[in-house]
Amino acid sequence: MLGERTLALLILIVAAYFRLWRLDELPPGFHHDIGVNGLDVMDVLAGARPVFFERNFGREAFFIYLQAALVGAVGFRPMVFNFAGVAMSMLSVALTYRLFRDWFSASVALTGASLYGFSFWAVDIGRLGLRGSSVPAFMLLTILLLARLLRRRSGIGVAIATGIVLGASLYTYLAARLLPVLIAAAVVLAPTRARAAWRSLVVAAIAAAVVFLPLGQYFFEHRAELTRRAFDVSIANPNPDIEGTRNTATESLLNTLGMFTVRGDENVRHNVPARPVFTGPWALLFYGGLIVAAWSAPRAWRYRIALTWLALLLVPSALSHESPSMFRTFGAAPIAHLFPVLAIDAIARSWRRGSHVVWGVAAIGILIFAAETHRLYFDEWPRRSDIDLAFDGNLPRLARFVESRGEPILYLSVDRRPPVQVLSPRARDGRWYREESFAVPMARDASGDSLYVSGPGAALPDAAPMMLPGLRDLAPSIGPDGKPDFRAYVWTEADRRAFARDFVAIDAPMGNDFRLVGHRTRRLDAARLDVALLWQPLAPSGPYDLFVHARRGDGSGLGQADRLVWPIDGGPPRDDVLVTRQILEATGTDVAVLEIGVVKRDPLDRARLIGGPIGDVARIMIPP
Known part of the structure; x- marks a missing residue:
């Protein structure tokens, strides 16, 4: 018959087994x-x-x-x-x-x-x-x-x-x-x-x-x-x-x-x-x-x-x-x-x-x-x-991926950041922004290729391919549920610099939050106008509505497009701009002016705008 102390020790051994076995994989x-x-x-x-x-x-x-x-x-x-x-x-x-x-x-x-x-x-x-x-x-x-x-x-x-x-x-x-x-x-x-x-x-x-x-x-x-x-x-x-x-x-x-x-x-x-x-x-x-x-x-x-x-x-x-x-x-x-x-x-x-x-x-x-x-x-x-997913199992895999890459410029659109920042020293030096932001950051003067990484539900997979020409989609990691763990893209320095040369410089400050520094407009056909913009963050806090309104010469409206945007809010300082691109539908050929501005959104209700435009609204004339 086992004594009391022996039984107590056996209980502790079994309890230790329950707590230590497969601790490297459970919880995941x-x-x-x-x-x-x-x-x-x-x-x-x-x-x-x-x-x-x-x-x-x-x-x-x-x-x-x-x-x-x-x-x-x-x-x-x-x-x-x-x-x-x-x-x-x-x-x-x-x-x-x-x-x-x-x-x-x-x-x-x-x-x-x-x-x-x-x-x-x-x-x-x-x-x-x-x-x-x-x-x-x-x-x-x-x-x-x-x-x-x-x-x-x-x-x-x-x-x-x-x-x-x-x-x-x-x-x-x-x-x-x-x-x-x-x-x-x-x-x-x-x-x-x-x-x-x-x-x-x-x-x-x-x-x-x-x-x-x-x-x-x-x-x-x-x-x-x-x-x-x-x-x-x-x-x-x-x-x-x-x-x-x-x-x-x-x-x-x-x-x-x-x-x-x-x-x-x-x-x-x-x-x-x-x-x-x-x-x-x-x-x-x-x-x-x-x-x-x-x-x-x-x-x-x-x-x-x-x-x-x-x-x-x-x-x-x-x-x-x-x-x-x-x-x-x-x-x-x-x-x-x-x-x-x-x-x-x-x-x-x-x-x-x-x-x-x-x-x-x-x-x-x-x-x-x-x-x-x-x-x-x-x-x-x-x-x-x-x-x-409940234990953020994708984040260690995302961190290992970031550590394996060598691109000198790194952007991460990931909301649940701490696990990645802890496990990836390189990620700590990256630039971070919110997953729901539909603006894509771009380095203005830094050298080297850019790596973009996002959570699977972020706006980046929809926004980046349409905004950044030449962007290369890397094969995503697939999680246990059969869905991507994260998304990743590479944009070469050559493509980035060629893209930047297409923009017309402008200096349109909008309060203390943003400055519009570049624009590019193209007619896609008789009904659609392609508008790409470069925004320099000044002292933003977000979230914002970055809007473009198309008007005729008499001031009547033809169409508008809005983007929910958060500024970069993590990582070392760098001279970045935010890229937005909107396709204005049904504008016809008589659009004469674009009105471009910034409005604050309610952090608790993104659909609600707070107040009017911040600072002055920029106006860009569109030739016939």
């Missing part, structure tokens, strides 16, 4: 949010030491510093970023066993740790290189230390450690801000013990305040950052910045409550879409465990804190859109997996003569549970058609 790609972490890691390795990182709606610092340490030792690879999540996930499995063992029997601790450690929820989030994966470890360790304080089993050292871990937890993720609330509730729920340990609790509170002080000072000086991301996804926000479903308050609450046994997270990055946390017998045992905990709560503090923990850590999902969110509620994952085990424990205690049979059946159930997780994560989930 290099997700945008992890790429943003990568940019911050680059700053840290260059000497920056912020307590809060402001990119991507603002992120707490702990996990990024952990990733920086790993990248500094191993290098910039997607797997290295994800390994930070693995490390925190493994720590949480070990602490789950330790806390449950502190509260209950060895059977409960071993079964609870294995159920949590082998769950799809914990395996999936634990393999992501995102800061939310660090919350359970801090929750578990803080509660474990607090429980020992309240039992007066330790001295000042544990009180200080409790405060340090509590304060440090606030540097992990938004949901960890609920941990001080949970600690306060835990103290209130154990009044007799709290009075006896009040000195240690005061020391812990002081230590937590000292650790939190730098972050607290930052939030005092940057108050908007404290709630910015929480409000962005909150059900109180009528215009949330989300990719999933908008919910009413009632829907968010009901969806969150139903995630355990009815319908789970629909985000494929966090779950097999819509699969609940518990299915089959485990769902029934989960409800049975809730009943056991509620029945036992008046007599035992550990049940009160378990129920409070579960309820409190569901709040981030219950108050946000895209619910249920298994990522935002990940702090509740360890304690959620305790409840089915409490039901098993109640059955075993009520049938004392057959308790070994009960725990034996539970062990078999854990093996089946683990096998199901293995099938789902390593077989079914990776074969989904949407999984590669």
Whole structure:
């Protein structure tokens, strides 16, 4: 018969297998949010030491510093970023066993740790290189230390450690801000013990305040950052910045409550879409465990804190859109997996003569549970058609392509930039602009050929071939879904210079945003006029509507064309111009003048124009 320590070690080994096997390929790609972490890691390795990182709606610092340490030792690879999540996930499995063992029997601790450690929820989030994966470890360790304080089993050292871990937890993720609330509730729920340990609790509170002080000072000086991301996804926000479903308050609450046994997270990055946390017998045992905990709560503090923990850590999902969110509620994952085990424990205690049979059946159930997780994560989930795109699987391939090319001039029309910038040093020196922009940048005086790369859904594949004569389309990379990963084109220096010579110079400033510096007009036939323009960006902010109106000599309109344009907004400065080309239909041969100008578009509603033309409208006379 294997001993408790041996079984605990086996659980950790199996949990490590679940988190490390095929980590270089699952999750696939290099997700945008992890790429943003990568940019911050680059700053840290260059000497920056912020307590809060402001990119991507603002992120707490702990996990990024952990990733920086790993990248500094191993290098910039997607797997290295994800390994930070693995490390925190493994720590949480070990602490789950330790806390449950502190509260209950060895059977409960071993079964609870294995159920949590082998769950799809914990395996999936634990393999992501995102800061939310660090919350359970801090929750578990803080509660474990607090429980020992309240039992007066330790001295000042544990009180200080409790405060340090509590304060440090606030540097992990938004949901960890609920941990001080949970600690306060835990103290209130154990009044007799709290009075006896009040000195240690005061020391812990002081230590937590000292650790939190730098972050607290930052939030005092940057108050908007404290709630910015929480409000962005909150059900109180009528215009949330989300990719999933908008919910009413009632829907968010009901969806969150139903995630355990009815319908789970629909985000494929966090779950097999819509699969609940518990299915089959485990769902029934989960409800049975809730009943056991509620029945036992008046007599035992550990049940009160378990129920409070579960309820409190569901709040981030219950108050946000895209619910249920298994990522935002990940702090509740360890304690959620305790409840089915409490039901098993109640059955075993009520049938004392057959308790070994009960725990034996539970062990078999854990093996089946683990096998199901293995099938789902390593077989079914990776074969989904949407999984590669969900994790930006095309971006590492795009980055490798850019690194393999030698053209000295590089333009990238890619919105999800950070993964490419992290993985491709050359891409950091490229010039970047928005995918939806229908203007194509062109180097004015630089030497060498130009490489244009875009996301598969960008405007570049439609715009560039019609605007840049001689442009060569490179064979695109094809993703697992059978569609192009990205598009790429080469424009030779000779073709670029020949193209530039066709333009008539003009100097028409339009406010502080653009200057029209060149135009070329050609009649294609009796009904159509081809208009190409060169725009020099001055201090643009975008988005813009660059328009051309064709008029007769008497001022009456003949036709118009508009382009949605964003300026170049990333990369080293260079003397670039933007090329636009419009075909004005049904203008006939009596067009006498072109009116050319710039109007701002609403960033939130591109179809809406803001105000009138910026600066003066340029007028170009068209000969008969």
